[in-house]
Every structure is written in C-alpha cells, then in structure tokens.
Amino acid sequence: MITIGIIGGSGYTAGELIRILMFHPNAKLDFVYSTTNAxxxxxxxxxxxxxxxxxxxxxxxxxxxxxxxxxxxxxxxKSFLDNNYISINTKIIDLGNDFRLNKDKNHYEKSFVYGLPELNKTDIQNAQYIANPGCFATAIQLALLPLASNGLLNDDVHINATTGSTGAGVSLSETSHFSWRNNNFSHYKAFEHQHLGEIGESLHQLQEDYTNELIFIPNRGDFPRGIFATLYTKSEDSLEDLVAKYEAFYKDQPFVTVTTTNINMKQVVQTNKCIISLMKKGNRILITSVIDNLVKGASGQAIQNMNLMFGLEETIGLHLKPSGF
Structure with missing residues (x-):
C-alpha cells in the first residue's frame, strides 16, 4: 500500500483527493494536515x-x-518545504504553481518534473517530485499538443475558456459569492492569465520555433465545476488529416478522447477524462476541449501521476462516472 499525506486539507483539491483515494486499491491515507481544522x-x-x-x-x-x-x-x-522536514524517500506532488515553470523547477535538491502525463509520461515514471499542471493549462495544452508535435502551430491561437466557481478556491471572494456568481458571466485576467507560461513552455518543448501569440480570454461560469475551452487557429490540413494526427498522438493516452461531434461539459464532470472535438471551416480549425477542473485539472491528474511514479497502471482508482443529467 502507498501511504499518503495531504497538506492543506480543507480546500477543494484536497477534498477531491480524499474522495478518489478512499476507493483507490493501492492507497492508504495516513494524515490530512490543516492548521485551521486540527x-x-x-x-x-x-x-x-x-x-x-x-x-x-x-x-x-x-x-x-x-x-x-x-x-x-x-x-x-516553497515556504512549506523550506520550513518542514520531509524524508528524501518521500515523493512529492505539488498541486500549486510554485514549480511549474522552468525557472522554478529546481528547489534546493528537489528537481520537479512537469506532470502532464500526455506530454512527459516517461519523465513522470522516473520522477521524485512532480509539479501538477494548472486546470486551464491542462485543457488548453491537450487541445494544442498534437498540432505542436507535428509542427502545425504557425499562427496565433485564440482561446476562450470558461471555468466553474471551484476554480477560484474554497475561500470566499466577491466573484465567488453565490449572489454575484448566480445568473452571471464575466471574464478576468484577459491576455495575461498565469497559466500562459506553462502552456508556452510545453508547446516549445514540441515545436521550438513557435513564436506566435496565445490570445487567452478566461471566463467565470455560473456553475461549480468543469472547464469548457474553445480554441481556433489557421490550418491548411484537412479535417481528416488533423483527426488522424490527434488520434495518433493520443493513441496510448487512456483519458483523452478525440471526436468530430459536438461535446458538452457534463460528459467529463466528475471524471479524469478530456474530450477534444475538432471542426474545420475554411482554413481555420476549431478545437473544443472539456475537462473537470478539480479532477483532470487537479486531483485526478495528481493521482494519475502518483500511479505512474509508483509503477502502477495509470488508470487505477480513476474509473469515475460522469453525471449525464
């Protein structure tokens, strides 16, 4: 059994970790740390x-x-690791943003691997420390990686993505308050969201010469969980060729499905799945990517990384059912 500790146990991501780990056949929860609820x-x-x-x-x-x-x-x-002793044999998976960017990945003797399994699976399997990707970053990267892998990102990418209120964390703020959020819609951090840095690094990992812009408008949705992202860019490839490239890229990735049908968020909420839909109009490709921000965008992906780090089948404990209605 893998013994597990959770630091910062009262938030949404910790709650989702606990729910999934309770039914993981190889996991034993040892402690959940919270100074406010001890x-x-x-x-x-x-x-x-x-x-x-x-x-x-x-x-x-x-x-x-x-x-x-x-x-x-x-x-x-970083502050927590600086101020607390952790065994050198303990593997660490950070769900925050402290170690996602290249400039931050080395912290004293700890070298963090960026934990997007569909990009870095082999490195994750051999890693001691993982920086779990951001939720928007996960949905957007999975939508674009096959293009980058084939050198097909040759123009600006326009991105519009909407997340549920749980993406703002458990602490109450003006824009997560029910009275403000209900029957409301807004954007925030237009063109400068913090996840753009990690998205850019992953795209350059596959297509070093990509120099165009990622034009990102993140939105707040009137629902608790899920991300619905639409992206478009220019492409001269046919839809059939693009679908073939996406399917080839994800053929060994159990949580990613590629389709040409219309998709919706309920197909993935409460699961570790990402569904990607491709459509073509003229020389523009429309890519739709849907995930659950708390599962594939956070805790589920963290457990997927844990499975890989300990040599387990990456799907163990993650056969989760979506809520279709």
Whole structure:
C-alpha cells in the first residue's frame, strides 16, 4: 500500500483527493494536515464525507509517508518545504504553481518534473517530485499538443475558456459569492492569465520555433465545476488529416478522447477524462476541449501521476462516472 499525506486539507483539491483515494486499491491515507481544522473530523470541511471516513485533521506531519500531496495556495509550497522536514524517500506532488515553470523547477535538491502525463509520461515514471499542471493549462495544452508535435502551430491561437466557481478556491471572494456568481458571466485576467507560461513552455518543448501569440480570454461560469475551452487557429490540413494526427498522438493516452461531434461539459464532470472535438471551416480549425477542473485539472491528474511514479497502471482508482443529467 502507498501511504499518503495531504497538506492543506480543507480546500477543494484536497477534498477531491480524499474522495478518489478512499476507493483507490493501492492507497492508504495516513494524515490530512490543516492548521485551521486540527482535531476536527474531515467532514467539517468536506460535508459529503460524513459516514464514509473516520479521520480527523491534524497539525502534525509524518515525514516518512510514501507520497505527499501539497494542496496549498499558490506560492506557499516553497515556504512549506523550506520550513518542514520531509524524508528524501518521500515523493512529492505539488498541486500549486510554485514549480511549474522552468525557472522554478529546481528547489534546493528537489528537481520537479512537469506532470502532464500526455506530454512527459516517461519523465513522470522516473520522477521524485512532480509539479501538477494548472486546470486551464491542462485543457488548453491537450487541445494544442498534437498540432505542436507535428509542427502545425504557425499562427496565433485564440482561446476562450470558461471555468466553474471551484476554480477560484474554497475561500470566499466577491466573484465567488453565490449572489454575484448566480445568473452571471464575466471574464478576468484577459491576455495575461498565469497559466500562459506553462502552456508556452510545453508547446516549445514540441515545436521550438513557435513564436506566435496565445490570445487567452478566461471566463467565470455560473456553475461549480468543469472547464469548457474553445480554441481556433489557421490550418491548411484537412479535417481528416488533423483527426488522424490527434488520434495518433493520443493513441496510448487512456483519458483523452478525440471526436468530430459536438461535446458538452457534463460528459467529463466528475471524471479524469478530456474530450477534444475538432471542426474545420475554411482554413481555420476549431478545437473544443472539456475537462473537470478539480479532477483532470487537479486531483485526478495528481493521482494519475502518483500511479505512474509508483509503477502502477495509470488508470487505477480513476474509473469515475460522469453525471449525464
């Protein structure tokens, strides 16, 4: 059994980790660390766990667990690792953004691998430390990687993507308050979202000469979870050729499906799947990518990475059912 610790246990990503790990046949949850809820049952923060798991939050750490998931706020993982002893044998998966960019991947003796399995599977299998991708970044990269792999990104890419309210985290803010969010829609961080950096690095990994712009408009949706992303760019390839290239790129990737039909977010919510739809109009290709921001965009992908790091089949514990209605 893989013994597991979770740091920052009261947020949405930690809650999703706990829900999935409870039914993972190779996982044993050792502790869930939260200074604000220490001594209280997990169900205080994660109400749906009542009756399913008898465990309390703790403010002490077992530094010798097999794997440690960091579910801290962005920018807090480095500080945590600086101030707490963790065994050199413990694998670390950071769900924050501290180690995603090349300039941040080396932290003292810890060298982090960017944890997008569809891009870096072999490196993940051999890694000790993983930087889990961002949720928008996951949906957008999966939409574009086959083009980059074939050297077909030759123009600007226009991206419009909408995320649910859980993407803003569990702490209440003006724009995540029900009265503001309900029956409302808005964009934020237009052209400068923090995930653009990691997306750009992954595209350059496959197509070094890509110098055009990623023009990204992120939106806040009136729903709790999921990401619906649409992207378009110029392409002279036929739709049939593009579909063949996407299917070839993802043929060994169990969580990615390629289609030419219209897709919707409910097909992936509560699963670790990404569905990509391709359509062509003239010399423009429209790519639609849908994921669950908390599963494939965070906790599910983190568990997929854990499976790979420990030599398990990457789908173990992740056969999750979407909610179709």
């Amino acid at each position: 001594g209280k049952p997990l169900s205080i923060a994660h109400h749906d766990l009542m009756g399913d798991i008898e465990m309390n939050f703790t403010d002490t750490i077992n530094p010798n667990v097999d794997v440690l998931f960091l579910c801290l706020g962005h920018g807090k993982s």
